[in-house]
Amino acid sequence: MADIRSFEQPQEAGFGDFVQLLKPRVMSLVVFTAFVGLMVAPVHLHPVEAFTAILFIALGAGASGALNMWWDADIDLVMRRTKGRPVPAGLVAPGEALAIGLALSGISVVMLALATNMLAGALLAFTIFFYAVVYSMWLKRSTPQNIVIGGAAGAFPPMIGWVAATGSISTEAVLMFMLIFMWTPPHFWSLALFMNEDYSKAGVPMLTVTHGKKSTRTHILVYTILLVPVALATSFTSIGGPIYLATSLILNAEFLRGAYRIWKRDEVQAEADKYRVEKSVFKFSLLYLFLHFGALLAEMVLRPYGIGGW
Amino acid sequence: MSFPPEHEIHRRRFSRNLGVGVALGSFVALVFALTLVKVANGDLMHANDAPGGLGSTVPMTEMAPAPAPATTSP
Numbered sequence: 375m376a377d378i379r380s381f382e383q384p385q386e387a388g389f390g391d392f393v394q395l396l397k398p399r400v401m402s403l404v405v406f407t408a409f410v411g412l413m414v415a416p417v418h419l420h421p422v423e424a425f426t427a428i429l430f431i432a433l434g435a436g437a438s439g440a441l442n443m444w445w446d447a448d449i450d451l452v453m454r455r456t457k458g459r460p461v462p463a464g465l466v467a468p469g470e471a472l473a474i475g476l477a478l479s480g481i482s483v484v485m486l487a488l489a490t491n492m493l494a495g496a497l498l499a500f501t502i503f504f505y506a507v508v509y510s511m512w513l514k515r516s517t518p519q520n521i522v523i524g525g526a527a528g529a530f531p532p533m534i535g536w537v538a539a540t541g542s543i544s545t546e547a548v549l550m551f552m553l554i555f556m557w558t559p560p561h562f563w564s565l566a567l568f569m570n571e572d573y574s575k576a577g578v579p580m581l582t583v584t585h586g587k588k589s590t591r592t593h594i595l596v597y598t599i600l601l602v603p604v605a606l607a608t609s610f611t612s613i614g615g616p617i618y619l620a621t622s623l624i625l626n627a628e629f630l631r632g633a634y635r636i637w638k639r640d641e642v643q644a645e646a647d648k649y650r651v652e653k654s655v656f657k658f659s660l661l662y663l664f665l666h667f668g669a670l671l672a673e674m675v676l677r678p679y680g681i682g683g684w
Numbered sequence: 685m686s687f688p689p690e691h692e693i694h695r696r697r698f699s700r701n702l703g704v705g706v707a708l709g710s711f712v713a714l715v716f717a718l719t720l721v722k723v724a725n726g727d728l729m730h731a732n733d734a735p736g737g738l739g740s741t742v743p744m745t746e747m748a749p750a751p752a753p754a755t756t757s758p
Binding site for chain 2: 386387390393420423425429488489
């Protein structure tokens with residue numbers, strides 16, 4: 375007769391811990407941007423195909439998150455922000471995280487290619503490779519430009535959504551990619567300004583660690599200035615329109631104002647009010663991206679009523 | 685043969701097993717729904733097109749008509 379014997383484990387991973395391995399908060403951003411990329415495309419998929427595409431783009435992003443957690447378990451353990459993650463917390467074994475990451479990568483790429491087209495599948499495979507290998511294994515620990523180049527991984531989802539629908543890459547897809555790509559550095563550096571201790575302890579060469587906070591403040595302003603034309607350019611493509619233009623003008627003016635305020639401050643002022651400005655700019659940067667993609671969606675939804683588009 | 689009483693591991697891993705079961709069931713349902721949509725749209729029909737053989741992407745409607753048989757009398 376067969377019986378099951380087990381050893382008592384004080385902490386054992388539940389299903390939720392495996393879900394945490396996929397970085398659900400990052401996945402929510404991926405789902406939203408990929409959804410917009412897919413919806414604003416001129417070719418419309420069947421709802422089941424569209425749902426499948428979004429699901430497996432999100433799962434691919436989750437898989438790369440699991441691979442990142444497997445590789446970065448040592449530095450996640452040191453950082454206050456990440457020490458509660460399933461691998462450093464001892465809930466999920468590193469080998470399990472690796473296996474889940476690899477298995478979900480394969481499933482998501484194959485399913486996306488089957489549900490939509492080969493180019494979309496190939497782009498998703500490249501995104502996973504870029505995030506897990508180029509960013510996590512190589513850039514993150516070797517250069518302060520890690521966020522700049524690594525940001526490409528987070529920028530691909532709307533482009534994959536577009537390609538899933540159309541089967542090709544176009545100016546609109548590139549501009550959606552560029553919007554997230556250029557937005558990532560000021561977004562992360564404003565976080566790094568008030569999370570500097572974490573990165574310093576873990577030995578991650580963030581710009582704040584290698585070049586100091588004053589240089590980081592200048593970088594935030596420069597990258598925000600460079601972001602503005604990229605964000606506005608989308609207004610004049612087939613997916614843009616007056617709603618997007620007006621939204622983008624307001625959001626960019628506010629983001630620029632925030633970046634300027636960060637640049638004007640020094641550490642004494644920041645310490646005195648516990649990085650109030652830096653924290654508010656970081657929060658606003660999330661709204662900035664959400665509303666830009668929301669405006670693109672609004673253009674698409676309102677176009678049949680003669681409001682969206684030019 | 686008798687079934688042993690429920691082991692403690694079954695209770696401990698219930699959420700994990702339930703989650704995996706629901707995920708697998710959903711995956712099967714999704715593949716089934718996707719298959720229905722693909723077949724209904726005719727996306728998979730191209731592979732069986734006769735003129736180009738397996739993998740041809742020439743739709744049936746674009747096939748050239750077969751040449752008429754010769755009608756020469758002896």
